[in-house]
Amino acid sequence: AQSVAQPEDQVNVAEGNPLTVKCTYSVSGNPYLFWYVQYPNRGLQFLLKYITGDNLVKGSYGFEAEFNKSQTSFHLKKPSALVSDSALYFCAFMEYGNKLVFGAGTILRVKS
């Protein structure tokens, strides 16, 4: 079965340091990949997506992700973390029928 995996339940980083939230995929063909962020008791906010084209995707709030076909990865990155970046992050892929299927999620904690 196709899936995305987020191997880390939680990532801790100090404010101002670079952050990486990992995602690997097991999707046939050309994967359509997404990153979303969720704040407590809220819906999901779109960060970025990879459909085709440049492997480095730049998104909202200074986030970016690199599509790496050889490593089947789509890690989310930000050069300098903010305390306000603390939230739950989801990697997702698009399945048939335009359905989004989500990974387990990674809690990001940024400490000042």
Added chain:
Amino acid sequence: GAVVSQHPSRVICKSGTSVKIECRSLDFQATTMFWYRQFPKQSLMLMATSNEGSKATYEQGVEKDKFLINHASLTLSTLTVTSAHPEDSSFYICSAIKDASSYGYTFGSGTRLTVV
């Protein structure tokens, strides 16, 4: 931008009653909407795909008679939890695609359902 409004944000109901959750696309027409369920500190589980003017498509293991979905217009989909039980308590989130060609999914703010 694309905005999806979900209502109510929180609801508490008694066991055995039914609860309706609305999902509206405010500034675009959505022929397809999706309903997700999220347990505490867990991922989103797709429950069903709601198609305007036709029956919803439910994911495997989701009881269609318990979770009734109606998509009567291009801007409104509703999820009704029938004969609710405490195990139905969860966070329900809807999503809609504004532009299928750009894969722009927009999510509602979610509904916290508590069944007592």
